[in-house]
Amino acid sequence: xxxxxxxxxxxxxxxxxxxxxxxxxxxxxxxxxxxxxxxxxxxxxxxxxxxxxxxxxxxxxxxxxxxxxxxxxxxxxxxx
Numbered sequence: 001x002x003x004x005x006x007x008x009x010x011x012x013x014x015x016x017x018x019x020x021x022x023x024x025x026x027x028x029x030x031x032x033x034x035x036x037x038x039x040x041x042x043x044x045x046x047x048x049x050x051x052x053x054x055x056x057x058x059x060x061x062x063x064x065x066x067x068x069x070x071x072x073x074x075x076x077x078x079x080x
Contacts, residue, residue, distance in 0.1 A: 010067040014039040016053060019060040019076065028052040055079045 015038050016025035024037045029051030041049065055061060058080025065072045 009041075009043060011043045012041045012065050012067050012072065014041065014063065014065050016061055016063045018056070019062055023056075025056070025061055026054040028054065 014027070016027070017023065018025060027036045027039045029036065029039045029049050039049070039051075053061075053063070059078075061077050061079055062074050063077065064074035
C-alpha cells in the first residue's frame with residue numbers, strides 16, 4: 001500500500017532496485033501492469049493506492065521517492 005500525504009504534496013515517483021544487481025523491480029499499482037518500473041502519485045491524490053511490488057528473489061531492495069529530479073528519500077528492505 002502506498003499512503004500519500006493528506007496535505008498538499010507534489011507529484012512523486014516511486015522506484016525500486018535490487019541492491020545486489022541494480023536491476024529495477026516491477027510494480028503493479030493503479031493500472032496493474034506488472035511491467036511498471038515507476039509508480040507516479042499525482043499531486044491531487046490523497047487516498048491510498050494498493051498494489052504490488054514484485055521482488056524476483058530474496059535480498060535487499062532500495063525503494064526511493066523523488067519529485068521530478070529532486071530526490072526525497074529512500075528505504076532499504078530485506079526480502080526473504
